[in-house]
Amino acid sequence: MLTKAQRAYNFNAGPSALPLEVLEKAQKELVDFQGTGMSLMELSHRSPAYEQVHNQAIANLKELMNIPDNYQVLFLQGGASTQFAMVPMNFLPADQKAAYVLTGAWSEKANKEAKMFGDTYVPFTSKETNHNRIPKLDELTFEDNTAYVHITSNNTIFGTEWFEFPDTGDIPLIADMSSDIMSHPVDVSKFAMIYAGAQKNLGPSGVTVAIVRDDLLARANIENVPTMLRYDTHVKNNSLYNTPPTFGIYMLGLVLEWAKEQGGLEAITKRNQEKAALIYDVIDASNGFYRGHAEKDSRSLMNITFRVSNEELEKQFLAEAKAAGFVGLNGHRSVGGCRASTYNAVPYEACKALSEFMIEFQKKNS
Template sequence: MNRKYNFNAGPAALPLEVLEQAKQELTEYGGLGMSLMEMSHRSKPVERMMEETQQLLADLLGLPAGYQVLFMGGGASTQFALIPMNFLTEGKVGQYVLSGSFSDKAYQEAATIGETAAIASGKADKWRKLPDIGGLGAEERAAYVHLTTNNTIEGTQFRALPDAGAVPLIADMTSDMLSRKLDWTKLGFMYAGAQKNLGPAGVTVAIVRDDLLKTSADRRIPTILKYATFASNQSLYNTPPVHSIYVMKLVLEWTKRQGGVEEMARRAAERTGLLYETIDASGGFYIGFAERGDRSLMNVTWRMQDEELEQRFVREAELAGFEGLAGHRSVGGLRASAYNAVPVRACEALVDFMRDFQRRNG
């Protein structure tokens, strides 16, 4: 099979060796005479697989003690609602840093559940630059501060976590979890849809600090919507997306073999560095969307002089074996999502194509 260079934003590229291993074990798992997808989620093999996957992720991230790794369904968009349902208590306000389209969606969703406030916003700059959070100060009534660490659509990324003091800091890390290490002690809660760096679509990772589980347990909301329910049942309160979690386990094992998060961070800088250098050296033929100091190491976004030229670029790129370079439908332009499983050679090939396209059309 002649595999394409996959720059899709999510579901995104998976390591080929992971796909091959999953293929081999699709019809029979562990010599047990059936597929993992057919097994009871109450069986010992499934329980063991879940526990091993949770521990692998905790180890790779370097999580300190006092955090629970949960596996849930519904994607990150469901977390937009579950977070205020679990943590936005009476008389408190959910504070949001608005840095892109998805953080704005999280903010709008929370507003349907309780009182919210935007404490910093880059919307006036059309999300091209990140809002200043250097002097971030949570007010006394704050239930939490919510931050999106990497903006998939716009191609911006916070390099470090702010200090929210005693107020829990919550981070949507859907598009950069497992790509770098941060000071996790600053976070009370983080979450990520798996379909960028962690595995296939279908499972969402939620990591919650133990003290916040009490808030979740005390809330008068349906049992199935409580983080405390998932924590007390090892994410097996109801039937989990077993096969998605299994493939995530394979991705985590692959990540460990490659050298862990440190190596993933090094490769991310190399991949996106190649693309940003090409954009910046093009003399304005390619126009970077995000402010240089705020550029993402996961999603590279750029524009061209007109939409017709952008559409021609996408058409020719597809014919040349590149997938997923059209920008998000809400903003247009061009985007290359270079997640952990995207090899450096894919970005090298894209750079060659971009230079050739400029020579022919500049």
């Protein structure tokens, strides 16, 4: 069994780091889950043993995120990318438009999918500045006939994050929170819907969480929408209409238990701020040797994006970092550069080690 000291410094953007304590517990229970004589992967999803896992995960998510009673928590499949289509299929009527705030590649993809099912408009895009900032709230205005407003709360590729959210009044606000859900407290009541792929902060890939308010569900289109792509299908069946990704949900449940043991979202937020500061402080003190991509007031706590002063040094930086045990520091293939993803399970020690490596690399190459 690997110790903490032997584990890689994992800065992958997703699938990403999981807490060592969670992996060790899953390892212990892998062959025989709670005396059943079976792995959880072998249990029927209709069995009492699995249903307890399933329902406890929902209860823990509601507790940690302080989700009001008038919201449904769903475990779905297909990742956030399937939600890009499910949302307009269910919630974009033919006589209305949807507003998509474009702050990165994933919001652009969500808008592209929505256009297949109805009309959309763009109240703001940061494309002209290579998606380096989040809009000021007074930059956003919405048309009267808007079915919903869609945002992506954290942009993994460009390293920007929303910390204040628009007040959309009677217009439902929908957020893709795939890469910052559970990283800090969010007032769920501001949103009609939140969805997130699990593979950043919640667990392994294969599970998608959707948190949907009852009044939004009540207006959903259920005609000519395939059964599996209707939210009401999953609400009525407690996300058990078909066989769910049982092991992924089990792992998600263990991560939620771990989050409670850490002190909940307040404690996790404090640690995430401290972790990110270790790296951002090196960038800011480097006199341009390292250049952050995002404007300072838009900087993500989850994905720290930066460049090294020239292309050759950047290649050298990434090669030496890899040799030193740092994993996943290459920027997204579409933009290049460097990216350190500091999700909840990435330990403080890993961020400290990276900051020290960056300082030493600059000293040797300035």
